Every structure is written in C-alpha cells, then in structure tokens.
Amino acid sequence: MVPGARLVVLGKQGAGKGTQCVRLSHHYVVPHVSTGDMLRAAVKSGSALGEKVRQVMDRGELLGDDLIMEMVADRLSEPDCRARGFVLDGCPRTINQAQALAALLSPGDVDLVVDIEVPTAQVLRRLAGRRVCVDCGANYSVTSPPKVNWTCDVCGGEVVQREDDTEEAISRRLDIYEKQTAPLITWYTERGQLARVNGVGSPDAVLRRIIRAVEDRREGSSGVAARRS
Numbered sequence: 001m002v003p004g005a006r007l008v009v010l011g012k013q014g015a016g017k018g019t020q021c022v023r024l025s026h027h028y029v030v031p032h033v034s035t036g037d038m039l040r041a042a043v044k045s046g047s048a049l050g051e052k053v054r055q056v057m058d059r060g061e062l063l064g065d066d067l068i069m070e071m072v073a074d075r076l077s078e079p080d081c082r083a084r085g086f087v088l089d090g091c092p093r094t095i096n097q098a099q100a101l102a103a104l105l106s107p108g109d110v111d112l113v114v115d116i117e118v119p120t121a122q123v124l125r126r127l128a129g130r131r132v133c134v135d136c137g138a139n140y141s142v143t144s145p146p147k148v149n150w151t152c153d154v155c156g157g158e159v160v161q162r163e164d165d166t167e168e169a170i171s172r173r174l175d176i177y178e179k180q181t182a183p184l185i186t187w188y189t190e191r192g193q194l195a196r197v198n199g200v201g202s203p204d205a206v207l208r209r210i211i212r213a214v215e216d217r218r219e220g221s222s223g224v225a226a227r228r229s
C-alpha cells in the first residue's frame with residue numbers, strides 16, 4: 001500500500017498549487033485540504049459568515065488567522081486526515097498560521113513543505129487565463145479548456161473566471177504574498193522542512209519533481225533513523 005503523507009504546498013498565486021495538490025492527493029491517497037475551496041464553499045452556502053468571507057476574498061485580502069486555523073484544525077482532526085495525512089493548500093499564509101499549525105500537529109509534524117517556484121511574469125500570464133469549475137474547483141485555462149463548452153470535465157459544473165482573478169485583486173494578492181507569505185520560506189528553511197521545486201514546465205513534470213523531493217526527504221530521514229539505530 002502507498003504510504004500516506006503530510007504535506008504543505010506553498011507558492012504564489014498561479015504557481016500551480018491547486019493543480020499539483022489535487023495530483024498529490026491522488027498519488028498519496030490523502031485528502032486535499034484547500035482553505036480557498038473551504039472558504040468558497042462557505043460563500044456558496046449563503047450564510048452571513050459566507051457573505052463576510054466573500055467581501056474579503058473579492059478584495060484579494062486575507063481572512064483572519066483565527067478563523068482560518070479553526071477551520072483547518074477541524075478538518076485535520078477528521079478521521080481521513082488522521083489516518084493517512086493530507087495535502088494542505090493555501091495554509092499557512094502567515095507566520096502566525098505556521099506557528100499555529102506546528103502547535104496543532106505537535107508532537108508530530110509535516111513530512112515536507114514544498115515551495116513551487118515560478119517567476120512573477122509567468123504567474124501573471126497564467127492567472128489572466130485561469131478558469132475554474134464553480135462546483136468542484138477543477139482548474140482550466142483559456143489554452144486548456146474543458147472538452148465541451150466550458151462545462152467541467154470532472155463534474156459537469158460551469159467553468160468560469162474567478163471573482164478574485166481581476167487584475168486589481170491579483171496584484172493585491174501578489175503584494176500580500178510577498179509581505180506575509182514569502183517570509184514563510186525563510187521560516188521553514190530555518191527548520192529544515194522546505195524543499196524548493198521548479199514550477200515551470202508541464203503539470204506532469206512538476207508533479208514528478210515534487211514526488212522526488214518527498215521521496216528524497218523520506219529516504220534521508222529513514223537513512224538518519226537507520227544510522228542512529
């Protein structure tokens with residue numbers, strides 16, 4: 001049986017995080033836990049909280065750390081995550097969230113934090129063409145649309161441009177990324193938990209690089225364990 005995994009995936013908007021996280025969750029047979037998807041589900045529910053979340057997301061700003069961490073803690077405590085692990089997508093996004101996540105997983109920890117690296121000029125091009133399914137969140141683009149008339153290949157939902165993929169919201173999200181999320185790269189590097197992966201190339205090529213990084217880490221740590229025993 002394939003061993004599970006506890007992975008965090010970082011990368012700026014448009015780096016291909018969502019696409020790779022779906023693939024990684026299939027590869028390791030673990031749930032894909034996406035804070036963006038959870039928040040979009042809250043918006044869709046039409047609740048009062050959902051309406052507040054929508055306003056923040058549409059502006060391209062971040063939700064509060066407490067709300068996010070409560071949501072993530074709830075999800076990671078479910079039996080599927082506890083049994084096999086998870087691929088965490090969209091969290092942590094601030095040092096505060098990273099500290100809260102470490103406390104949540106303690107005495108265990110994540111296996112690896114993967115940073116998918118793509119130059120900003122390229123993510124801007126990708127984001128302008130990005131399209132998503134309103135029902136299941138599957139990603140498409142103007143250059144790789146669904147097979148039939150903007151209808152999702154996976155679930156039949158409508159495929160549209162995201163409300164927060166406007167030029168203004170994208171540039172605000174990239175700014176916030178630089179200020180709040182990029183410091184996480186240093187934070188995780190200092191803890192020896194980060195692997196940087198080149199995100200330029202086909203989705204299959206990038207996936208292979210990420211899996212190699214996870215396997216290298218596993219072999220490295222079992223090597224250390226073997227040397228210690």
Ligand code: ADP
Pocket residue numbers: 012013014035036037039056057060061062063064065068089090091092093097164173
């Ligand atoms: P992207 O990475 O393209 O911004 P996501 O789907 O991950 O897309 O997130 C969309 C929006 O959801 C963010 O712009 C933010 O408003 C909110 N969000 C998602 N995750 C978090 C988080 N960990 N902390 C705060 N806000 C978040």
